[in-house]
Amino acid sequence: MLLSHDQKNRSKKSISVQSLLAFLIVPVFAGWLISTGYAEDQLQPSQLTGGSQIRKAFRSVVSTPRSWTVRIRSNGKEACLGAIVGADGWILTKASQLEGHLTCELSTSERHEAEIVGVDGKLDLALIKIDAKGLPTVKWQSAIDPRVGQWLVTPGLSMSPVSVGVLSVPRRAIKPEPGVLGVRIDDAKGGALVKQVMRESGAEEAGLQAGDVILNVAGEDIESASALSNFVQKFLPGDRVLLKVLREKEELTTVVVLTDPQMLIYDRLREMQKKMGGDLSRRKTGFTEVLQHDTVLRPEDCGGVIVDLKGEAIGLNIARAGRTKSFAIPANHVIPMIEKLKLKQYAPYNPVKDAKEHTVSTNTSS
Amino acid sequence: MKSSRLFSPGGAVNALMRRIPSSAFILIIALSVSRISAEEVKVLKPVTPVPAAALSEVFFKTVPDSLEDLQAIEKQVTSLTELSIHSTVSVRVGDAQGSGVIIDNKAGYILTAAHVIGLAQKNATIILHDGRTLKGRTMGLNRGMDAGLVKLVEDSEIDISKLSQVKMGDISKLEPGEWVLATGHPNGYQAGREPVVRLGRVVSRKKHLIQTDCTLIGGDSGGPLFNMKGEVIGIHSRIGPATSWNFHIPVSAFQDDWDKLVSGDMWGAKPLGQNAVLGVNGIDSDEGCKVTGVTRGFPAEIAGLKANDLIIQLNEEKITGIEQLAEVVQQYKPGQTVQLKLIRDKKTILVEVQLAARD
Numbered sequence: 001m002l003l004s005h006d007q008k009n010r011s012k013k014s015i016s017v018q019s020l021l022a023f024l025i026v027p028v029f030a031g032w033l034i035s036t037g038y039a040e041d042q043l044q045p046s047q048l049t050g051g052s053q054i055r056k057a058f059r060s061v062v063s064t065p066r067s068w069t070v071r072i073r074s075n076g077k078e079a080c081l082g083a084i085v086g087a088d089g090w091i092l093t094k095a096s097q098l099e100g101h102l103t104c105e106l107s108t109s110e111r112h113e114a115e116i117v118g119v120d121g122k123l124d125l126a127l128i129k130i131d132a133k134g135l136p137t138v139k140w141q142s143a144i145d146p147r148v149g150q151w152l153v154t155p156g157l158s159m160s161p162v163s164v165g166v167l168s169v170p171r172r173a174i175k176p177e178p179g180v181l182g183v184r185i186d187d188a189k190g191g192a193l194v195k196q197v198m199r200e201s202g203a204e205e206a207g208l209q210a211g212d213v214i215l216n217v218a219g220e221d222i223e224s225a226s227a228l229s230n231f232v233q234k235f236l237p238g239d240r241v242l243l244k245v246l247r248e249k250e251e252l253t254t255v256v257v258l259t260d261p262q263m264l265i266y267d268r269l270r271e272m273q274k275k276m277g278g279d280l281s282r283r284k285t286g287f288t289e290v291l292q293h294d295t296v297l298r299p300e301d302c303g304g305v306i307v308d309l310k311g312e313a314i315g316l317n318i319a320r321a322g323r324t325k326s327f328a329i330p331a332n333h334v335i336p337m338i339e340k341l342k343l344k345q346y347a348p349y350n351p352v353k354d355a356k357e358h359t360v361s362t363n364t365s366s
Numbered sequence: 367m368k369s370s371r372l373f374s375p376g377g378a379v380n381a382l383m384r385r386i387p388s389s390a391f392i393l394i395i396a397l398s399v400s401r402i403s404a405e406e407v408k409v410l411k412p413v414t415p416v417p418a419a420a421l422s423e424v425f426f427k428t429v430p431d432s433l434e435d436l437q438a439i440e441k442q443v444t445s446l447t448e449l450s451i452h453s454t455v456s457v458r459v460g461d462a463q464g465s466g467v468i469i470d471n472k473a474g475y476i477l478t479a480a481h482v483i484g485l486a487q488k489n490a491t492i493i494l495h496d497g498r499t500l501k502g503r504t505m506g507l508n509r510g511m512d513a514g515l516v517k518l519v520e521d522s523e524i525d526i527s528k529l530s531q532v533k534m535g536d537i538s539k540l541e542p543g544e545w546v547l548a549t550g551h552p553n554g555y556q557a558g559r560e561p562v563v564r565l566g567r568v569v570s571r572k573k574h575l576i577q578t579d580c581t582l583i584g585g586d587s588g589g590p591l592f593n594m595k596g597e598v599i600g601i602h603s604r605i606g607p608a609t610s611w612n613f614h615i616p617v618s619a620f621q622d623d624w625d626k627l628v629s630g631d632m633w634g635a636k637p638l639g640q641n642a643v644l645g646v647n648g649i650d651s652d653e654g655c656k657v658t659g660v661t662r663g664f665p666a667e668i669a670g671l672k673a674n675d676l677i678i679q680l681n682e683e684k685i686t687g688i689e690q691l692a693e694v695v696q697q698y699k700p701g702q703t704v705q706l707k708l709i710r711d712k713k714t715i716l717v718e719v720q721l722a723a724r725d
């Protein structure tokens with residue numbers, strides 16, 4: 001599914017492009033909608049289901065859970081929330097949000113530097129460690145799943161939760177969707193020629209340029225455009241892969257974060273997605289099991305616990321997956337992962353060193 | 367080839383995506399229209415009175431303010447989800463895919479959105495909450511309001527009268543702040559996923575439209591909005607940019623025109639298309655265009671224009687006669703809102719009209 005030369009792909013693509021074009025009518029009118037403004041007989045924004053007045057009613061629910069919650073920043077920028085799973089500084093969070101220099105802010109406003117200990121690509125979980133002792137730890141509830149319609153509350157560091165919602169769908173598997181580099185390619189001698197780098201793609205972020213020849217991806221030598229396309233399909237959006245690239249006779253290496261192909265088909269789709277319900281998580285598919293809830297979350301507010309009205313953690317928010325849906329990994333999948341990651345059974349993924357490893361294989365399922 | 371695409375996940379999603387623009391598009395029409403015509407009150411068809419269920423106090427509060435309130439909401443909501451889910455269906459007509467709700471398991475009636483079924487007397491495929499499939503036939507539709515009716519076809523294996531059904535509610539007292547439940551098939555029917563539940567509140571209530579913060583997306587169109595008694599009060603129709611911009615046609619759109627819908631009547635203007643239309647007949651007069659009639663279900667009628675109104679201006683443009691009015695309208699696109707200056711009973715009034723599409 002690399003957006004490439006393949007004839008079959010192209011015919012598929014033209015179908016989706018058509019439908020996307022229709023999509024684009026929407027933003028044109030968005031301005032008018034907004035300009036109609038608030039009428040007097042309208043519910044105040046603070047009284048909406050996720051509004052501040054309603055969230056306030058949940059303060060007693062999150063009074064303890066917020067003490068288990070940390071705000072994680074990557075290079076100073078909000079990346080995600082995290083859950084304290086060990087009193088001596090063990091924190092579980094969403095792996096694909098992490099990069100660069102990590103810091104954690106506790107609900108006590110204390111700040112610590114953090115290091116990645118282990119990453120599990122299948123559930124997109126990372127265990128990170130801060131230098132602290134005697135921290136309050138998550139109380140999990142894995143015995144009974146919440147019922148559809150039951151409140152699910154996402155604590156942040158503040159008195160009120162960051163958002164609230166209800167369980168929309170009982171637990172189920174979410175199939176993986178392949179990620180793409182975000183380049184149009186053609187065959188080249190000993191690799192794949194980059195014909196075009198797509199805007200806001202992982203390839204653009206990594207500095208790929210038209211004219212580059214991709215020689216190797218995650219340790220796999222690339223012989224042709226179709227070989228590249230086939231190989232990259234094994235990864236998910238949000239996965240990091242190491243690329244060897246030939247540029248003006250010089251061999252370079254770079255790490256590319258794979259992108260959701262949907263977001264690249266048309267620039268304005270991205271814009272519209274933002275308008276039609278906010279940004280989505282980069283990695284939002286390929287989970288063994290999730291609880292789907294209707295909480296409106298920012299991608300940066302995933303990675304922490306989600307609790308029921310008793311204030312017990314029924315899972316960990318793992319993705320903002322669409323306008324109508326957010327996903328949480330159920331507690332029974334999260335709990336065993338903590339020990340595994342602590343024991344470094346899953347070593348931190350380093351695309352530069354572990355070129356052949358990749359965090360997730362899309363065809364495994366357990 | 368076409369049908370196989372529809373039934374493959376990719377094809378289905380594409381079909382859905384095509385629904386989205388029309389959704390957001392229609393939205394604008396009904397919004398501004400309902401504003402101006404809010405004073406017109408139609409008598410609702412009587413509905414079966416529901417025994418005054420002892421709804422918790424919290425449902426009459428502006429906002430819940432305690433854990434007990436939240437527990438009361440949860441108790442009520444979780445008591446409603448099963449029937450809500452079981453009465454919700456997936457509706458497929460041709461390339462289009464949306465949702466619907468069974469409101470009569472004797473006659474097999476399913477409420478949905480007009481833009482899901484498109485035309486009367488077409489074959490429909492209905493997928494129940496548990497994945498069982500039935501055949502259906504599209505009945506009447508009010509394209510202006512976006513209300514559509516489907517009738518289930520008798521099946522040799524599935525006893526239709528055993529299917530879950532829900533009642534239509536009385537929405538005459540529906541107000542902002544009321545808690546509501548939405549079900550449907552966001553992004554289309556997915557095997558192994560039952561209809562998806564969302565909880566929210568009524569944000570605003572207009573004559574032709576209910577706005578809630580129950581988040582909707584393509585594929586939800588035609589699905590039901592429930593009140594806290596478990597009655598259908600709206601049908602999902604369109605969305606706007608913010609997550610609190612989700613629009614449902616009030617169930618009164620079905621109640622008011624029930625016989626017409628059952629008879630397979632099709633009326634009203636489509637919101638999407640090439641050429642804008644206002645839906646007035648008129649004659650040239652000294653001062654402007656004198657309205658001689660309005661077309662049923664078209665923007666002018668919905669906005670409340672009447673025979674003998676004198677249209678003297680459209681936005682900044684002076685109107686001199688019927689043909690010139692038609693030309694001026696053609697400068698706009700279906701979905702755009704224009705302001706008409708009218709003289710009615712010697713008074714000058716301003717009316718906003720959302721243009722629709724000519725067939």
